[in-house]
Amino acid sequence: MNNSKSILNNLLYILFFFIIFIIYLPIIVMIIFSFNSSKYQIMPFRDFTTEWYYRVINDTQYLEGLTNSLVVSFTVSLLATILAFFCAYSLVNSNFRGKSILNLFFLTPLVVPLILIGISLRFYLSAQGYEPSLYLVTIGQSIFVMPLAILNLSNRMSQIPKNLEEAAWSLGSSRIRSMFEIILPSCKFSLIATFILTFTFAFDEFIIAYFLNNFSITLPIKIWTSLVTGFDPAINAVGTLVFLTSLTLGLTAQLLFMKK
Amino acid sequence: MISKSINLININKKFNSVEVIKSFNLKINEGEFVTLLGPSGCGKTTLLRMIAGLEYVSSGEIFIGDENVTSVPPNKRDTSIMFQDYALFPHMNIEQNIGYGLKLKKLDKNTIKEKTSSWLKKIGLENYNNRMPYEISGGQRQRVALARSLIVEPGVLLLDEPLGALDANLRKTMQVELKKIHSEFGITFVYVTHDQEEALSMSSRIVLMNEGEIEQLSNPNELYDKPNTSFAAKFMGFSNIYSISDIQLLNSENIIKHLKEENTNLNKICFRSKDIEINPQKNGEFKIISKNYYGDLYKFQAINSNGLIINISSSDNKISNLEINSEVNLTIDNSKIISLQK
Known part of the structure; x- marks a missing residue:
């Protein structure tokens, strides 16, 4: 009996790693080819090289894209985290008719296709007389990542006992003060984690950035244009760098969420 | 410290359509130790939270001292509340927890330091000032919460089952402690509990509550010796409660004689x-x-x-x-x- 169980266990174990392998296979291939000296993305593997990495580092267009992406993503995640903090506070601490519907409204950007957000924002903002630019990208991407930030923070806030704040009020603290002195420190790790998570989402985001932008490029846009204009092996190197950064940030965020 | 009286006038409280407090009237004098006693769901905690300002009244008025505080927010009321789970601020150490109320009063740093260390000494935790709340025992947390509430010198201290989380021995010791602190500071205590023994041993008056209303309001020995209703009797540990029809089943001379002497509307x-x-x-x-x-x-x-x-x-x-x-x-x-x- 035990024997058949352990066989089943092992099978599931193998299946698990097989699925993980399938998911990560393209990325593994990309990482391997980023060190391949051949100009073409085909086997066999030629010589080991770090040339593509040098090319990327010395390519001003990649650097420009990277800088834009970093600045925009930083602004987006900062904006989204701060707004989401207040938003989550009011959602968690209030009880009014229609709260669950409003809650849903806050979360819809998560399920609406990105392309719709991109198009509608482009049309709306152009009609208002705004030129597509990185500022608009910042606004658009903030809308895109806000639901995530609200979800994370309200999840944490609903775990904080209500009577912590009540004790502070009874000692003479105003509501604003208790929000900053009691709730904010209790959300410390979640705030950092939310910042990192929204950062990685904004950093990878392509559709909104493409629709709300005229001439400035972000890193995902640069990668896309290099692919359209013909294959450049340096893409593998860029992809590897982005993947490793995202992985590190994502894991850090996960660890911070676990710390509360 | 200046002790304040509390006057509850015709308080009603509804949660959605459920009436949890019904036309409640109670006057608590300065310096009294009043216990709100009753089973869970009788509205005692809701009433306490309304005095603290943490819950709105549906109708009625609350006076603390001479001031009508019915619509005054909790931070502007001269009350301080202590919770069953103490609600110590987890990101502050013991000293910061105790001193938090003084910081809000904008006292200067030295005065705060002085007052908190004298309180730390009073509760026997003078070497614990840098400890975090999770690094001390339940009984110690309880004393920190008490010090945090009393250091702001409130006119009224509200206690919501503060001994509920302690083990039986510690609870007995703390009953004595609390009673001592009450007579030392002379401020008004309003104490919520479902434990009749706790109520009897500490209070100057007990408000026995049942379904949002006062069942009996009296001093402890009166409540213990002469309950007015079968609910009060049951709560005070009377295990023999009989209606007239039950008593007809009794042939015992002794008890029947008593009943015949009593008037008939009993x-x-x-x-x-x-x-x-x-x-x-x-x-x-x-x-x-x-x-x-x-x-x-x-x-x-x-x-x-x-x-x-x-x-x-x-x-x-x-x-x-x-x-x-x-x-x-x-x-x-x-x-x-x-x-x-x-």
């Missing part, structure tokens, strides 16, 4: 199990049907031929020989029988 009677005298006798009126040992006493149940069950307890050694199915006669002193209104 509804129910009660008496304590320890006040019944047991006389073992062959062919006695009652038969023992259960016997349980509780350390310093035995508890019995006896039944008569009409099926009326009476609870008896005794610490008498002779009685401990009684076994199930022993036949006994029961008598009770008339003065021990209490008439109830409902």
